[in-house]
Amino acid sequence: MFIALIVCLGLILTNVVVGVYSERKISAFMQDRLGPMEVGKYGLLQIFADLLKLLQKEDIVPKLADRKLFLIAPCIIFIAIFAGFAVIPLSSGEYLQGSKAEIGVFYLLAIVSVDIIGLLMAGWSSNNKYSLFGAMRAVAQIVSYEIPLGLSVLCVVMISQSLNLQEISTQQGIFSSEGNYLFGIKSLGIDVSAVGGIFTWNVFRMPFFFFLYIIFFIASLAECNRAPFDIPEAESELVGGFHTEYSGLRWALIFLSEYGMMLLVSFLGVILFWGSWYSPFPNIGSVRLADWTNGEPNTIAGTLAGFFWLIAKAYLCVFLQMWVRWTFPRLRVDQLMYLTWKVLTPASILFVVLSGIWRMLMN
């Protein structure tokens, strides 16, 4: 439990370094630039130089700001995101699992929504109209997009019959205690519980989940305030949105939470849809690829292997988020609301019905 706490803290801190560097390099690649090149080989030390600069900066509080709220808001944002990591199983077995609470994913959705209060506090206490605008937009967006996000999580929960993320993970591969059948349907008679790999992932057990993942992905982008849903911090209109007035360490904390949130929703997507910490390779005859690449749960090797697969898949999702950010233009407010209420929400309700039918077929 405490190992998981330390690993998660380390993960968030490393993530912001890796995330910012790769984001700058990827955006540069997509726009046919070079990106950071000056500090260190390939600009590898650029992010450390930036961090050093941020740490040295003065912590400015505007004169007319609500001082207490202004100072505490970034901490609340960070705590809300960090608390979300508590229920994420980082690998098979028990070493890297924080909380074993039955409530799992529901707790995660609940605690992450506290993020909104931090955003509102930051925006309001700055006593700056751009900050307030940013906070208002952020809250309107996050509250609306929580609905398709919650509904898409609900579909997965209906299929796996559990809220516990470790339980949902274990079901999607060779360590599952119940049998796994092709497409999840028992009457097809093709038992794949020993095959594992990609054939037992949720996205394969319930083939429509690929389309559901697209909904989940869009909603999760909006939850992280990432482009094309970054109207809360739209630089061209609002200076910097809710964090306009922040500087130095507190600004870094807000940034840390933003990148932490990206990683958190990527983890969640991987765990719910893409086989969690299982490797993608199936057992084929005597070539026991799944057995070799997964190891045994509760051993050091198995834990490390699971951790590696989860991280690898999660960073693939993070890459996808960056790709989307540097490809699509920002949405207008009315387009944003149109997308969530008239497209994503009805579609995810449809998926809830479909998942219910599929669950009946699975028994």
Added chain:
Amino acid sequence: MQFWYFLTALTLLSALMVVLSKNPIHSVLYLVFTFFCISGHYVLLNAQFLMAVNIIVYAGAIMVLFLFVIMMLDLRRNMPDSKSNLTKLAGAILGGTLLVILVAVMRKTQFPQFSQMGGKFDTQTGMVENLGQVLFRDYLLPFELVSILFFVAMVGAVMLGKREAGERNF
């Protein structure tokens, strides 16, 4: 047990601060904190589902709406004129009556002793699974009626927010 005392003291303190703080925004934030403390009590009672629901509904949604509305108001210009002695008196009477009722109810209630329950109790009562069993078996009709109520409220909200014919979109 010690943790319970600490949490209870924290809950009462933050609840008091809701009433005592001058700034409405601070009041709402203290209220959010109070809800978190109450969620902590739910965790101690092993009612995990209620804990998450309490956070997601109250702290995450309703309180955010409160904050939203209060932030929209210009507090310096729209100072609430509810500071007259009459309203203070009315508030005191209302609160006092509620307190008397609650104390009377608590005094009348018979709390079952551990020994009266046959020396055993189910720690899993508050879990999602058991709650679902109870809701969908014993209380199915009320549950469905509540869902219809919510549906009607939702339709009403959509009707209110609907664009009138000829009105501009933006």
